[in-house]
Amino acid sequence: MCPMRLLKTAYHHGDLRNALIQGALKLMEKDGESFSLRDLAKRVGVSAPALYSHFADKDALLVAIAVCGFDKLKESLEAAIGRVADPQQQFIQMGQAYVRFGMDNPALYKLMFSGEELPAKRFKFPELQEAGNRAFQALSGMLAEMQRTGFMRPGHVDLDAFSIWAHVHGLASLIITGRVECMSEQVEGMPVIPADQLVDLSLKNLLEGFRQPK
Amino acid sequence: MCPMRLLKTAYHHGDLRNALIQGALKLMEKDGESFSLRDLAKRVGVSAPALYSHFADKDALLVAIAVCGFDKLKESLEAAIGRVADPQQQFIQMGQAYVRFGMDNPALYKLMFSGEELPAKRFKFPELQEAGNRAFQALSGMLAEMQRTGFMRPGHVDLDAFSIWAHVHGLASLIITGRVECMSEQVEGMPVIPADQLVDLSLKNLLEGFRQPK
DNA sequence: ACCTGAACACCGTTCAAGT
DNA sequence: ACCTGAACACCGTTCAAGT
Numbered sequence: 395m396c397p398m399r400l401l402k403t404a405y406h407h408g409d410l411r412n413a414l415i416q417g418a419l420k421l422m423e424k425d426g427e428s429f430s431l432r433d434l435a436k437r438v439g440v441s442a443p444a445l446y447s448h449f450a451d452k453d454a455l456l457v458a459i460a461v462c463g464f465d466k467l468k469e470s471l472e473a474a475i476g477r478v479a480d481p482q483q484q485f486i487q488m489g490q491a492y493v494r495f496g497m498d499n500p501a502l503y504k505l506m507f508s509g510e511e512l513p514a515k516r517f518k519f520p521e522l523q524e525a526g527n528r529a530f531q532a533l534s535g536m537l538a539e540m541q542r543t544g545f546m547r548p549g550h551v552d553l554d555a556f557s558i559w560a561h562v563h564g565l566a567s568l569i570i571t572g573r574v575e576c577m578s579e580q581v582e583g584m585p586v587i588p589a590d591q592l593v594d595l596s597l598k599n600l601l602e603g604f605r606q607p608k
Numbered sequence: 609m610c611p612m613r614l615l616k617t618a619y620h621h622g623d624l625r626n627a628l629i630q631g632a633l634k635l636m637e638k639d640g641e642s643f644s645l646r647d648l649a650k651r652v653g654v655s656a657p658a659l660y661s662h663f664a665d666k667d668a669l670l671v672a673i674a675v676c677g678f679d680k681l682k683e684s685l686e687a688a689i690g691r692v693a694d695p696q697q698q699f700i701q702m703g704q705a706y707v708r709f710g711m712d713n714p715a716l717y718k719l720m721f722s723g724e725e726l727p728a729k730r731f732k733f734p735e736l737q738e739a740g741n742r743a744f745q746a747l748s749g750m751l752a753e754m755q756r757t758g759f760m761r762p763g764h765v766d767l768d769a770f771s772i773w774a775h776v777h778g779l780a781s782l783i784i785t786g787r788v789e790c791m792s793e794q795v796e797g798m799p800v801i802p803a804d805q806l807v808d809l810s811l812k813n814l815l816e817g818f819r820q821p822k
Numbered sequence: 823a824c825c826t827g828a829a830c831a832c833c834g835t836t837c838a839a840g841t
Numbered sequence: 842a843c844c845t846g847a848a849c850a851c852c853g854t855t856c857a858a859g860t
Contacts, residue, residue: 410843410844426725426728427725428724428725430832430833430834431833431834431835432832432833432834440844440845441844441845441846442833442834442835442845443835443836443837443844443845443846444843444844444845446835446836447842447843447844448843451834451835452834452835504722507722507781507785508718508721508722508781508785510642511640511641511642513784513785513786513787514640514785514786516786523786526787553801553806553809553810554813556782556788556806556810557779557809557810557813557814559778559782559787560775560778560779560781560782560810561774561775561778561814562778563778563781563782564773564774564775564776564777564778564779564781565771565774565778567721567722567774567777567778567781568770568773568774568777570727571721571722571727571728572727572728572730572737573727573740573773574770587767592767592770595767595771596767596770596771596774599768599771599817599818600771600775600814600817601817602816602817603813603814603815603816603817604813624824624825644851644852644853645852645853645854646851646852646853654825654826655825655826655827656826656852656853656854657825657826657827657854657855657856658824658825658826660854660855661823661824661825662824665853665854666853666854
């Protein structure tokens with residue numbers, strides 16, 4: 395009856411696959427990481443089984459979302475490096491960008507790294523591992539450059555990059571899951587520190603281990 | 609008929625609550641982090657609703673399991689410190705023990721730190737946050753001692769401890785979810801490094817930032 | 823106080839059928 | 842090729858009823 399309704403219900407939008415991914419991202423923002431396919435289908439305006447024309451099952455959809463997340467993360471990291479020239483600033487800014495990505499997209503971040511046992515099925519979804527590797531390379535690339543120019547001590551690039559990855563991932567993960575406030579309950583009565591300040595201090599300290607011995 | 613069956617079905621075992629927690633741990637070991645209450649009840653030998661005599665809902669059961677996990681983690685950390693006297697060795701051994709705990713109990717570890725959005729409900733379950741804090745104190749206690757004796761530079765104990773926690777948590781989390789192999793796919797053809805060696809190198813490097821400037 | 827069987831409202835997924 | 846409605850086997854949880 396109503397033309398708007400007709401338009402919306404009209405025999406679908408060429409790109410249901412993408413609409414499902416975007417809709418899922420929105421649902422995750424709002425309701426947390428676990429959404430139901432039926433809710434997603436309703437939001438997008440199709441029946442639940444319609445989903446199976448584009449994804450083998452729920453895992454396949456989640457993988458597509460996570461891949462999308464890794465691509466966004468990689469972009470954030472590269473943008474952060476590009477914004478400054480000083481190597482120390484590049485290091486800090488990249489770490490800050492990493493943690494901020496997690497804080498800005500907590501449900502997505504959790505999905506990428508631990509959601510629904512996806513990582514355990516990584517052999518079934520090599521695309522997921524590959525997307526993760528591409529993001530990792532933004533980090534290891536920066537590190538290789540810093541070792542080459544002598545800003546950092548020589549070392550095994552992948553090993554050192556993995557160590558840094560673990561550090562920023564740990565910060566993001568603990569902050570997202572609310573583990574920072576534990577510090578405010580200590581005896582000394584210290585104020586809760588803002589996340590970016592905490593990350594700044596933590597990264598500067600970590601960097602020491604990678605600097606050239608003077 | 610069969611007396612054994614009678615014995616087993618006999619009007620229950622005084623400690624269903626504990627049996628449920630232990631049974632859940634076993635189920636998680638086998639099938640991964642997400643188990644169904646109906647399966648758990650079957651395994652323990654009761655009906656599904658019996659569970660609600662001991663836990664308000666599934667979340668409450670999961671919290672009880674996670675609390676149990678944090679207690680175990682705390683014990684592992686303290687045992688690791690107790691095994692050696694040299695401060696550097698204590699630092700490394702504690703980190704190794706942390707990561708090993710995660711590798712030995714992957715499903716439990718994931719539940720403790722990201723499972724089922726439990727951390728988001730931490731205000732509803734203060735016991736979970738408290739159990740986490742107790743484990744954290746094993747770490748910050750060691751750090752305070754090392755700063756006091758001059759092995760480490762002076763610093764804000766909780767901040768520095770949090771930084772270290774993030775590092776070992778990141779290592780554990782990435783290793784558990786299979787993110788280490790990304791290194792074996794790089795061009796240089798490096799062999800996959802054993803986890804404990806990787807952790808060792810990573811921790812020694814991190815420690816540099818905490819040492820006294822010579 | 824502790825447990826059961828039956829029921830409710832959900833869920834992911836399948837399948838025959840429609841265009 | 843893409844989508845639907847009905848159905849299947851699950852799920853967490855509730856509730857009246859039993860001891």
